[in-house]
Amino acid sequence: MGIRIFILLIFISLPSLAQKVxxxxxxxxxxxxxxxxxxxxxxxxxxxxxRPSKFPKMAASPSAWQSMTPDSPDGEYLLVGFDxxxxxxxxxIFENSGAGSIISVDGLDQNNKIYxxxxxxxxxxxxxxxxxxxxxPSKTSFKLKGIKISFNSLRVKGYSQIDAIGISDSDEPIENSLKLNSDANAFQARENLGNAINSKFNEICPVVSPDGQKLYFTRWKHxxxxxxxKNQDIWVSxxxxxxxxxxxxxxxxxxxxDENNAVCGITPNGKTLLxxxxxxxxxxxxxxxxxxFLLRTGEWSFPKALKILxxxxKSEFSEYTLAPNGKLLLMTTETKDTYGGKDIYVSFLNADDSWSEPKNVGPVVNTGEAESTPFIAPDGVTMYFSSSGHVGYGNNDIFLSRRLDDTWQNWSVPENLGPIVNTPQWDGYFSVSAKGDYAYFSSTENSIGAEDIYRIKIPEKARPLTLIQLTGQVINQKTKEPMAARIVIKAKGNPSDTLSIDYDPYVGxxxxxxxxKKAFTVQIKKAGYxxxxxxxxxxxxxxxxxxNRNFFLQTVEKNKAYALANISFDQGKADLKPGFEAELEKVIAILSDNDQYTLLLEGHTDNQGDWNDNLKLSLERVENVKAYLVSKGVNANRIETxxxxxxxxxxxxxxxxxxKNNRRVEFTIKTVE
Structure with a gap:
């Protein structure tokens, strides 16, 4: 299906109105x-x-309430509450189809009294x-808690549907809060990627790598x-x-x-294809x-199936997208528990390399209509997807929603991306790079042949969160050669927000x-360093x-004394000065990763003052260091002072x-005898 694109890019946002809807x-x-x-x-x-699912083009939809039978002599009712x-x-009251069967509407107050x-x-x-x-004519004398709608379904032959029920404290029509308004600052032209990418055959399903350096897409019947x-095959530029x-x-x-092939996603380092x-x-x-997986030979491994519990x-089709940490998968699938057609689900990577049973991401995103072509942006927060179950232009439109927490079940209200992307026809597939500047999609509008690949510049409101990309090597400080290591990235203030990488210099x-927006720490770990x-x-x-940042690691030599670079002391003081934590994290990591090691802490002073007082002061300094290490989980029996x-x-x-350099604590790594 082609994606029709107009000349001007207009991002859609809901207006900020004085009325409360x-x-x-x-x-x-x-x-x-x-x-x-x-x-x-x-x-x-x-x-x-x-909010309504079929607006402004209202029509019968599975994303609306419908009674069990079309013409019930006993009548029907719907009682809803408001938060x-x-x-x-x-x-x-948004009557999607069969309008005309309502006989009365009553209000429910806080004491459950009916008006x-x-x-x-x-x-x-x-x-x-x-x-x-x-x-x-005027506001109700009571605070409304709920609405009861009563129906005579015999008034209208066939089913009647209710899509949404809204209330407001003003005279301004409630539908105004749903209007798709243009952003005058978001004008842009689309760009056909030309003969290098497009041909007289179908070019569809574009996926741009997170670094923006590779474009994967599918050609059909080329x-x-x-x-x-000549089924679908994957091409790259x-x-x-x-x-x-x-x-x-x-x-x-x-x-x-020889069968149908398509890329769903690629990891930030370009070494794993989904x-x-x-x-x-x-x-x-x-x-x-x-x-x-990209092998050291430069070839790709035979595809390995993901085991999803x-x-x-039930659908013939399913789409997938991989979060940038490689540990989370969004997919579309249809089961007996979906809200309607295909829904978007989330699955997490388990410790045994299996994937957890998929969970529905919830009714804010999923509707009674089918959702499709989800794409999680490289920020791991912004999701683009296609649906006909949200306020839009007709058929499936492309929407943006942002993840609100780490459960992946709470999302912001989907926002329509506007008429440059969305048309009265079916619109889907939306891929962005980490830079967040361009989006890639397929369209038949003014194409070279059938469907072509285009790109558009994304307005700021629709961009993913700003990203930082760190690249480089882990290097042996002594030999100056790259070496394998474990890289652990943690958000400051939220240790559970982590990313781990097993760095292998042979693959780049x-x-x-x-x-x-998240300050973070990077820890480089390797046994013996x-x-x-x-x-x-x-x-x-x-x-x-x-x-670009290279990290240099120093070999741990047993029975050799090291001065703690950031552990210094004021004259005559034993208190640890601010900034000592980073240096002691190195010691904690060594002892944590190497059970065979113990630690000798040796305290020193300068030559100012009484000799006996200095001896006592040096002991106080090492005891303070030891106390901190023990508070962080190091067994006290492994520390000698x-x-x-x-x-x-x-x-x-x-x-x-x-x-001042003599006012210090040194440590020596020793082997357990």
């Missing part, structure tokens, strides 16, 4: 709801909650799909594709120094085979998703991306930034500039 947030009671054992939660009463009580001036708001005579509906308003049927894309090349086997389908050794394909999918530099911890703060950065007073100076004691 509240949407029904809970079902208190309902007479009946439509159920079908072959469906999920389509047509259930829960779809009458929240905020308020005096109201108007009520808006009649309006009775409806037969024939009140002007069309089969409409917004039915109740406008009161004569250079593999196999007799590289971003060149002259700021153009290179001529696309066919990806080699085993990534491509591929649609499960690859059989005999060339056959099954439903699912696979990983392929209790994965089920390490690379990771991190949201600029001092851990290195560095602190980074890019919270003032507004644009994507690439930082000695104090030498001023008997072992490291530097000249004649002047303060050098004398």
């Amino acid at each position: 509240k949407w029904a947030s809970q079902i208190i009671s309902v007479s009946s709801e439509y159920k079908d054992p072959l469906l999920g939660k389509e047509y259930r009463a829960l779809h009458a909650l929240g 905020t009580t308020m005096a109201v001036k108007q009520v808006a 009649p708001l309006r009775a409806f005579s037969p024939g009140y509906a002007l069309s089969s799909s409409q917004i039915t308003y109740i406008r009161l 004569p250079d594709n593999l196999g007799a049927n 590289n971003w060149q120094p002259d700021r153009t894309w290179s001529k696309a090349t066919l990806y080699p086997a085993p990534i491509n085979n 591929l649609n389908n499960v690859y059989g050794k005999d060339g056959t394909m099954e439903k699912g998703v696979s990983f392929s 209790n994965f089920k999918n 530099d390490y690379s990771f991306m991190w949201p600029a 001092f851990s290195k911890v560095e602190h980074f703060d890019f919270t003032s950065e507004k644009n994507f930034l690439q930082v 000695k104090g030498w007073g001023g008997s072992r100076p490291l530097a000249n004691n004649f002047i303060e500039e050098t004398r």
Whole structure:
């Protein structure tokens, strides 16, 4: 399906209005709801909650409440509640189809007292799909807690549907809060990527790598594709120094085979591809998703299927997207528990390399309609997806939603990306790089042949969070050679927000991306070496930034004394000075990673003052260091302490500039006997 794009980019946002519009947030009671054992939660009463799904082009939809039977002689009712009580001036009922069956609407106050708001005579509906308003001459004398809508379903032949129920404290029409308004500061033109990428055949499903350096897409029925049927194959293009894309090349086997192939995502370091389908050794394909890893030879491994626990999918299709940490998968699938059609689910990587049972990301994103083509941006927060179940232009539109916490079940209200991206036709697939400057998509509008790949510059409101990319090597300080190591990145103030990388110099530099708004630490760990911890703060950065940083590790030599570089003391004092923690983290890491090591702490002073007082002071200094290490989990039995007073100076004691270097604590790594 093509994505039609207009010349001007208009980002959609909901206006900030003085009126308070509240949407029904809970079902208190309902007479009946439509159920079908072959469906999920389509047509259930829960779809009458929240904002409307079919607006402004209202039509019958599974994302609306529908009674169990179309024409019930006993009548039907729907009682909904609101999360905020308020005096109201108007009520808006979005009747998706079969409008005209409402007989009365009553208000419910905080004490569950019922107040009649309006009775409806037969024939009140002007069309089969409409917004039915109740406008009161003044605000209600009570604070409204709920709305009860009663129906005579015999008035209108066939099913009637309720999509949403809104209340407001003003005269301004509630529908105004849903209007799709243009942003005058977001004008941009689309750009066809030209003959290097596009041909007279179909180019679809673009995925840009997080660093923006590679563009993967699928070509269908191209004569250079593999196999007799020339099914979908993966092609790739590289971003060149002259700021153009290179001529696309066919990806080699085993990534491509005679069946349908597509890239779903790629990790920030470019070394792991997420591929649609499960690859059989005999060339056959099954439903699912696979990983392929870049080998030291420069070739790609045979795709390995991801084991997703209790994965089920009633739909013929499914799409996948990988979070930048490589430990989380978003997917579309259809089960008996979906809100309607395909929903977006989340799965987490387990310690045994399996993936957890998928969880629905919730009704803020998922609707009674089918959601599809999710793409999680490199910031790990911003998700783009396609749906026809939110306020839009007609068929499936592309929306943006941002993750609100680490459960991946709480999301911001989806925002329509506007008419440059969305059309009255089906629109899907939206891929952005870490820079967040351009989006890539397919379109038939003014294409070279069939569907082509285009890009547009993204307005600031629709961009992912600003990212920092760190790249470089871990280097042996003595030999100056790169070496394998473990890299652990942690958000300051939130230790559970972590990213781990096993760096292997044989496959290139390490690379990771991190949201600029989060200050973080990077710890480099390797058995037999001092851990290195560095602190980074890019919270003032507004644009994507690439930082090259090499980390040098020092070998731990047993039975050799080391001065703690950042553990110094004021004259005559034993208190640890601010900034000591980073240095002691190295010691803690060594003892944590090497059970066979013990630690000797030796305290020193300068030569100022009484000899006996200095001896006591040196012991106090090492005891303070020991106490801190024990408080962080180091067994006290692994730490031996000695104090030498001023008997072992490291530097000249004649002047303060050098004398201060003698006020120190040294540590020696020893092997357990």
